[in-house]
Amino acid sequence: LVSRHQLIYQALDKMIKTEIHALSIKALSIDEYNN
Numbered sequence: 001l002v003s004r005h006q007l008i009y010q011a012l013d014k015m016i017k018t019e020i021h022a023l024s025i026k027a028l029s030i031d032e033y034n035n
Helices: 002-011 013-018 030-034
Strands: none
């Protein structure tokens, strides 16, 4: 779960510093989503 959040934060790094004030993440794998 932590590694999923890290990937999202890496992808949004520049926006988090300037454009995004808050972020809520529900990072699910495909299997978790389908169940």
